[in-house]
Structures are given as C-alpha cells and as structure tokens.
Amino acid sequence: MIRRLKYHEIDFEKYSHCLENSAQRKYSATKQFLDLTSDKKWELLVYKDYEAVMPVPYVFKSGIKIVHNPMLCQQLGIFSREDNIEINEAFLSFLQNKYLIRVYAFNEFNKFKTSLKPKKNFLILPENYETVYSKYSPKRKRKLRLDEDVLKTSEIKEISFDQAESFIRDNFLGADKEEDIELFILIFKNMFEADCLSFSAFYLNKRIINIIVTYFDDFTVALLGTFNDKESVKISGASVLINNCIKENIHSKIFDFEGSELPNVEEFFRGFRPELRPYHIIDYSKKEIIKKLLSLKIIFNQ
Incomplete structure (x- = not known):
C-alpha cells in the first residue's frame, strides 16, 4: 500500500x-x-x-x-x-x-x-588516507607535486560565502540561463547559512584561483562545485583542494564526486581512482x- x-x-x-x-x-x-x-x-x-x-x-x-x-x-x-x-x-x-x-x-x-x-557517479569510501592516496593515478600524483615557487606563494583557506560569491559568478560554467546561476548562488548561500556547506579556496600570490564547494553531514562530503580561474588551470589548484578535503575527511566519511557526463570532468575525477557507482x-x-x-x-x- x-x-x-x-x-x-x-x-x-x-x-x-x-x-x-x-x-x-x-x-x-x-x-x-x-x-x-x-x-x-x-x-x-x-x-x-x-x-x-x-x-x-x-x-x-x-x-x-x-x-x-x-x-x-x-x-x-x-x-x-x-x-x-x-x-x-x-x-x-x-x-x-x-x-x-x-x-x-x-x-x-x-x-x-x-x-x-x-x-x-564516483565515490571514495571511508579508508585510511595513505591507502586512498596510493591508488591515485600517476598523473594525479604529479599534479599534486607543486613547483617550489608555487608552494612558497600559495595557501589553502576556508572562506565565507561573501568572499566566494564574486569568484564563483565570474567562473561559473555549465548553466544554461542567468536565472540558473542565480538559483545556484541562492542555494549555496542558504546552505552556508545552515552550516552545512564550505568554500575552500586556493590562493596564489594572495589571489583566489580555485574554489571547491562541499556539502557535508555526519556520513558524507559531497563535491557540489569546482570553480577555476581559466588563466591558472595549469597550477592544479583544484586537485590540491580536493585532495586536501579527502585527506581531512576520508577516515570517517564518504567522498562523493557527484559524477559527471562530461568526458573531461569524468577523466579528472577518475584520476583520484574513485569507485564507479552508477x-x-x-x-x-x-x-x-x-x-x-x-x-x-x-x-x-x-
């Protein structure tokens, strides 16, 4: 019934x-x-x-x-x-x-x-971080080895919605209409105010070049968005941010990549060697x- x-x-x-x-x-x-x-x-x-x-x-x-x-x-x-x-x-x-x-x-x-x-969809299940990292593809591991000059001038920070909003707007890809972007932004804002969303930023020379947006609860961390400065893609800041989030959470939480049907995004995710979960x-x-x-x-x- x-x-x-x-x-x-x-x-x-x-x-x-x-x-x-x-x-x-x-x-x-x-x-x-x-x-x-x-x-x-x-x-x-x-x-x-x-x-x-x-x-x-x-x-x-x-x-x-x-x-x-x-x-x-x-x-x-x-x-x-x-x-x-x-x-x-x-x-x-x-x-x-x-x-x-x-x-x-x-x-x-x-x-x-x-x-x-x-x-x-792609997931990494809870596991010791060293074990998870050992499964990364050789290419992903290379991307995570930043040049010495980048290491000296970069840092990762957790930032507020207000700090993230303009960068996300300027680097938003994939939305068909302006109202779709506004709805995404509104949902991000409401989730942040509900204390279940975080914005992690990669700074280079004190300037944001990458942001990842993650939703979290007691069991899962879900990647809801990745935003990148087009001129700084080769720095691999997004890889560093995702790896850092995995490192901080994977011992007790599922990391959910939220999948993608776009070949280049799928290839990027697969570099972390997640499980395919259709x-x-x-x-x-x-x-x-x-x-x-x-x-x-x-x-x-x-």
Missing part, C-alpha cells in the same frame, strides 16, 4: 528514521538537503507505515506540477531497510501513473525489473509531458 503525502502531511520523525536506517541512505534525501534545494517543494510516497519512502520533488510550469530533481540534488529514489525489487517496481509504477515527470533520479542501490537509463533515472521530453497531459487528463492537487 503506497500513499502520497503532501509536505505538511509528512511525519518527518518517521521519515528520518526510515532514511537513516535504510540500506540506501543518501545525504541528498535528508529533509535539510531537500528543503534547501527545492524550497520545500517536495512530497512523499510512503509504503505501509514508513517501511519504505520515496521523496518526490517538483516544480510548477504554467501552473502544472511536474516532477524534477532540484539543482544539486543528484540522487533520490526509494529508501528501506532492505532494497526490494518488487517494492521498487510498485513505487516506480505509482510515480509514472500519478505524476508528470521531467527528470527523476533513483539512488545507486535501487534495483528494478524495468530497464532504466544509467548515469555515472544510478538510474527516468526522464521525459517536454513533448512527451504535453502528450501525456493531454491523453491522460491528469489532475494534480496543488
């Missing part, structure tokens, strides 16, 4: 208990992360008495509710004490029959009978959404 609950109907204590004790636990499904990335525009599918749960974020387009993973939220899906294919299929069927869907991403642990589109998504084009809306005449409770 799967029920659909609006945000105000969710028992967040039961939801959190299910998530934290699940076989699929993901930081991106926590109430805090979803609230910050979706502006509390999410609801919940529940199996029995919170034995399994599935958060469903949405946006409104022309007054129509459409399922869409929020910016910076890579994986959601079904969470339960044991991953169960039959229950997962029931959730998938409910989602597809009751919602209009643009993009929804399941987590790496969810298994299905239905064939779904795979995407890539996950699956369902997505529909705008034409497919309109066709389904017209044919099924779905009425949404808004």
Whole structure:
C-alpha cells in the first residue's frame, strides 16, 4: 500500500528514521538537503507505515506540477531497510501513473525489473588516507607535486560565502540561463547559512584561483562545485583542494564526486581512482509531458 503525502502531511520523525536506517541512505534525501534545494517543494510516497519512502520533488510550469530533481540534488529514489525489487517496481509504477515527470533520479542501490537509463557517479569510501592516496593515478600524483615557487606563494583557506560569491559568478560554467546561476548562488548561500556547506579556496600570490564547494553531514562530503580561474588551470589548484578535503575527511566519511557526463570532468575525477557507482533515472521530453497531459487528463492537487 503506497500513499502520497503532501509536505505538511509528512511525519518527518518517521521519515528520518526510515532514511537513516535504510540500506540506501543518501545525504541528498535528508529533509535539510531537500528543503534547501527545492524550497520545500517536495512530497512523499510512503509504503505501509514508513517501511519504505520515496521523496518526490517538483516544480510548477504554467501552473502544472511536474516532477524534477532540484539543482544539486543528484540522487533520490526509494529508501528501506532492505532494497526490494518488487517494492521498487510498485513505487516506480505509482510515480509514472500519478505524476508528470521531467527528470527523476533513483539512488545507486535501487534495483528494478524495468530497464532504466544509467548515469555515472564516483565515490571514495571511508579508508585510511595513505591507502586512498596510493591508488591515485600517476598523473594525479604529479599534479599534486607543486613547483617550489608555487608552494612558497600559495595557501589553502576556508572562506565565507561573501568572499566566494564574486569568484564563483565570474567562473561559473555549465548553466544554461542567468536565472540558473542565480538559483545556484541562492542555494549555496542558504546552505552556508545552515552550516552545512564550505568554500575552500586556493590562493596564489594572495589571489583566489580555485574554489571547491562541499556539502557535508555526519556520513558524507559531497563535491557540489569546482570553480577555476581559466588563466591558472595549469597550477592544479583544484586537485590540491580536493585532495586536501579527502585527506581531512576520508577516515570517517564518504567522498562523493557527484559524477559527471562530461568526458573531461569524468577523466579528472577518475584520476583520484574513485569507485564507479552508477544510478538510474527516468526522464521525459517536454513533448512527451504535453502528450501525456493531454491523453491522460491528469489532475494534480496543488
């Protein structure tokens, strides 16, 4: 029995208990992360008495509710004490029959009978740092050996949102529209104020040339953004920042690279020798959404 609950109907204590004790636990499904990335525009599918749960974020387009993973939220899906294919299929069927869907991403642990589109993600699991470093590619190790003159004139600092904002704006790549950049910036600001986001900067000659943005909780550090001065790419400041973050956290936390479908970014991540952890998504084009809306005449409770 799967029920659909609006945000105000969710028992967040039961939801959190299910998530934290699940076989699929993901930081991106926590109430805090979803609230910050979706502006509390999410609801919940529940199996029995919170034995399994599935958060469903949405946006409104022309007054129509459409399922869409929020910016910076890579994986959601079904969470339960044991991953169960039959229950997962029931959730998938409910989602597809009751919602209009643009993009929804399941987590790496969810298994299905239905064939779904795979995407890539990369993780380094908790381990002794020396062991993790020993697995880096020879090229990555070379990149981390900075020249003597760079060592003398560089430093790593944790900085505030206000200190990071202008550099991020000036070096933002990958956003299609200006409003997308503004939304990214707003989410970064809100996360920083919620004390779950950090900005680590690589300074050369007292000037920032790289920033990495990481989200953190008790179990995971997730790389949400890497921003680089185009004129200083050869310095490898981003590699140094990521390695430093791994060194400080990998003894007790997962380091999540958040994947990439861009070949050059994937190659960069693979230099740290992470584990490939594919996950699956369902997505529909705008034409497919309109066709389904017209044919099924779905009425949404808004």
